[in-house]
Amino acid sequence: xxxxxxxxxxxxxxxxxxxxxxxxxxxxxxxxxxxxxxxxxxxxxxxxxxxxxxxxxxxxxxxxxxxxxxxxxxxxxxxxxxxxxxxxxxxxxxxxxxxxxxxxxxxxxxxxxxxxxxxxxxxxxxxxxxxxxxxxxxxxxxxxxxxxxxxxxxxxxxxxxxxxxxxxxxxxxxxxxxxxxxxxxxxxxxxxxxxxxxxxxxxxxxxxxxxxxxxxxxxxxxxxxxxxxxxxxxxxxxxxxxxxxxxxxxxxxxxxxxxxxxxxxxxxxxxxxxxxxxxxxxxxxxxxxxxxxxxxxxxxxxxxxxxxxxxxxxxxxxxxxxxxxxxxxxxxxxxxxxxx
Ligand code: 25A
Ligand code: L14
Numbered sequence: 001x002x003x004x005x006x007x008x009x010x011x012x013x014x015x016x017x018x019x020x021x022x023x024x025x026x027x028x029x030x031x032x033x034x035x036x037x038x039x040x041x042x043x044x045x046x047x048x049x050x051x052x053x054x055x056x057x058x059x060x061x062x063x064x065x066x067x068x069x070x071x072x073x074x075x076x077x078x079x080x081x082x083x084x085x086x087x088x089x090x091x092x093x094x095x096x097x098x099x100x101x102x103x104x105x106x107x108x109x110x111x112x113x114x115x116x117x118x119x120x121x122x123x124x125x126x127x128x129x130x131x132x133x134x135x136x137x138x139x140x141x142x143x144x145x146x147x148x149x150x151x152x153x154x155x156x157x158x159x160x161x162x163x164x165x166x167x168x169x170x171x172x173x174x175x176x177x178x179x180x181x182x183x184x185x186x187x188x189x190x191x192x193x194x195x196x197x198x199x200x201x202x203x204x205x206x207x208x209x210x211x212x213x214x215x216x217x218x219x220x221x222x223x224x225x226x227x228x229x230x231x232x233x234x235x236x237x238x239x240x241x242x243x244x245x246x247x248x249x250x251x252x253x254x255x256x257x258x259x260x261x262x263x264x265x266x267x268x269x270x271x272x273x274x275x276x277x278x279x280x281x282x283x284x285x286x287x288x289x290x291x292x293x294x295x296x297x298x299x300x301x302x303x304x305x306x307x308x309x310x311x312x313x314x315x316x317x318x319x320x321x322x323x324x325x326x327x328x329x330x331x332x333x334x335x336x337x338x339x340x
Contacts, residue, residue, distance in 0.1 A: 003340050005033035008332070009068045009092065011060050011083065012075030013037035013048060016167055017097055020325035021072050026051050028329065031336065038064050039075070062086035069340060070332045073097055074324065088126025093335055095128050095328045102129040102221060109224050111136050112330040113272040114143045118225075119334050128331055131225060132217040133323025134158050134237065134246055139225055140273060140296040140322070141315045142252065144266040146226060149309075150255030153232035156218060159240045159247040160203055161287060164319050165190060173241055191239065200239040212237060245287030246319040254309045260302050263311055267298050272322070277301050285316035296322055 008025070012018040018039070025032060037048055038060040047054040058064065060079065065071055065087040073080050073087075077098040084094045084101070101107040108118035109129045122128050131139075138156060145151065162169040169190045176186045176196035186194050193200060204213035218235040240247075268275045274295035276285045285297035296317040304310025317323060 002031075002337050003069065004031060006031050006069045006332075006336055006340070007034040007036070007067055008032060009036040009038055009065060009071045009087070011038045011064075011071060011073045011079065011087075012097075013057060014039040014043045014046065015074060016163065016320060017074040017324045018072075019048075020320045021074065021329060022048065022050050024321065024325050024329045028333070030329065030333065033069075034067070036064070036068060065090035065092045068092040070095065070335065072328050072332065074328070084127055085125075093122055093126055093128065093332075093340070095130060095331050095335075097130045097324050097328055099132070099217065100129075101125075101127055102131060102217070103224065104129070109221060110331050111139050111143075111225055111327060112334050113270070114139050115225050115227070116334050118227075119331065119339065122335065122339070128335070130324065130328045130331065131221045132214070133164060133317075133319040134160065134214065134235075134248065135218050135221040135225070136323055136327050137246065137296045137315050137317035137319075138218070138248055138250060139222060140270075140317075141250070141267065141298045141313065144270045144273075145252065145254065145258065145263060145311065148262075148266060149258045151226075151228075151231055151252055152255055152309075153253040154222065154234070155251040156233070156235045157249045158203075158214075158218075158235065158237045159199075159242065159249075159287075160214075160237060161242040161245050161319055162195060162239065163244050164203075164246065164323070165239075169195075170243055173243065177241075195239060195241050197241065199241075201236060203237040203239055211235075242287045244291035244318055244320065245316055246323060247285070247287055247314065247316045250313050250315060251304060252311050252313075253304075253307060254311065257309045258311065260311065263301050263313070267301070272296050273298055275299065285314060287316055290316045290318050292321070293318055294321060294326055 277299035284299040300314035
């Protein structure tokens with residue numbers, strides 16, 4: 001059974017990810033009924049464009065969800081903890097972009113290309129969690145390899161865009177570049193150090209084990225989504241002076257041998273993947289080419305010659321789209337089609 005029209009609320013509609021959610025809903029064939037836009041008191045009355053309509057923003061409260069079928073949350077973890085249970089209580093299914101519920105054993109953590117079946121678990125709490133952006137794109141690329149030959153261990157280094165931090169970080173990068181060109185002093189407020197012409201091996205907070213929280217999200221979320229605690233994952237997450245698009249160098253040790261050619265053939269037909277791998281013509285995925293696109297781009301596929309069963313690749317995706325808004329809308333689409 002599938003509902004013909006679905007009433008959707010977007011909590012955090014004025015933010016970077018919320019805005020992208022509206023864009024994705026408009027670009028896809030989504031069976032939308034009412035669209036309710038929610039944000040903080042600061043934005044009440046502001047009008048946002050959706051297709052040819054202008055919709056006024058309302059304040060997010062516990063009473064915002066009457067008659068809502070699906071609530072897309074992207075207003076930060078503390079707002080999710082405060083209001084997602086009220087939305088679920090009111091009968092909406094919440095798809096939450098924050099880190100608030102990702103590791104809760106009663107809440108499914110979903111990448112539709114990888115574990116769509118986990119969506120069925122939404123009935124437990126009325127909430128489905130959207131994974132971390134870096135984890136999503138890595139797993140879209142790894143899923144066909146995992147299914148074919150199994151995965152023992154993943155070693156990943158990320159090159160993450162400043163848009164992941166938000167609009168203020170984009171402004172900080174731009175103003176530092178301008179200041180540098182003008183020979184002026186660079187001001188750092190969002191990041192602890194200069195981000196222009198620099199790389200910061202520091203995303204989210206440092207933990208007692210010496211890793212950052214972002215690095216441990218990649219470890220823990222990968223295991224939860226593959227439902228496989230046996231996979232070894234080790235990550236180094238790095239902020240780079242790119243505006244949109246996270247890039248990742250992934251090294252994977254498989255259980256059984258697979259050739260680079262076989263991986264290319266698998267990924268050519270994999271859902272959500274665009275294979276961009278033609279070294280002869282200098283073609284490979286790049287952040288500047290993925291911005292605004294839905295695809296997860298994979299290239300530089302080659303065998304790791306230092307071990308028996310190893311593959312290296314480079315994967316790039318728009319962190320605001322596949323890393324957040326698009327993945328959330330895709331979850332909602334499966335939910336509507338198969339469960340509502
Ligand atoms: O640390 P946290 O709490 O977990 O939050 C993390 C942040 O991550 C973003 C999201 O920022 C969140 O704030 N985020 C969420 N998921 C993400 C993902 N997967 C992600 N980032 C990357 N990947 P955001 O900018 O995308 O969205 C913020 C939205 O949340 C609304 N909001 C904030 N507090 C709220 C609230 N909604 C309801 N109740 C609250 N108490 C926020 O709406 C926005 O939609 P807004 O109305 O507060 O903001 C409108 C515009 O106002 C500007 N602004 C922001 N902060 C301030 C401000 N202006 C003045 N003073 C401020 N302190 C911004 O320009 C904003 O767009
Ligand atoms: O856990 O690139 O969803 O700053 C989203 C933004 C993690 C960090 C999350 C970034 C955050 C990410």
